[in-house]
Amino acid sequence: MTRSQENPNSSKGDTLRPAGNGWPDDSARAYDPSGIPQDELGKEIETLKALHPDLQIEFRDLDSLDRTGKLLLLDQMRDMLGIRKPARTAI
């Protein structure tokens, strides 16, 4: 068990700024009444881009991509970062 001891917005100096610095803008993320984000793949892509701002890849309108397009984009980004694929679906 762990317990959250850290406010990511705290002034401890050991956390990233959560907004205005490439971090996904949560206010723009669509939620349904149960709080479910509409697009987990898009979130993964946006997070990856935010964590690696130097990654030389451009995408303008993520919403215009279908699932296959987003998976291809995600694969491309991971390839560029040298990230290997999981070997199985259950760990």
Place this chain on the structure above:
Amino acid sequence: MILPDSIIVTSCRTDEQVCARIVNLYRNLAQDKIDSVWWGELHELSGPRDRDEPDEHWEWAVIADQCGVQGGWCKGAETPDGDIQGAIAYTANSRSLLEPGEVSLYVAYVATAPWNRGWLVDRPMYRGTGGRLILHASLHSYMLGLKGRLRLSALSSQNTIDFYDSIGFTTLDENEDRTINMELSADKAMAWFERERILS
């Protein structure tokens, strides 16, 4: 594939390995499958106890909401019977203490269902859930280009620290409330992946 979609847990009763599906926990699901279930069922199983568990007051519905706001992830491991055997919440906004300048995932909450805790019930249902959820988070860290790094603040019981130590976490320092900062380095995470033969 974003990530492996299941973890493997072991039935304490039959020693069989069981696939538990990783599900994203949002407010309603966390409320229905954890907050409304975990501790009520424990009271039926074990009767009165001397003291509460440290996580007994956690509201996973609230944790799931907080995760959404922070751009993090709240996930549960669901066995085929539909029960959530454990849950984890983490964000990608923490700096590594072991590797200055690097980013780490931060595990804010992780817990296994009360009926899986051998110190609470005579016959636990499943073992391995907590460790596998930590492995899932570490693999997500890797898939986000963070090389498997994880940070967390562990409750200060020796059992808890020993558990994270056995996985490969390094004990760092103590917080004011006596929780312990611990971190899984990139090297230790990669060694774990190699042992488990997770990566292609």
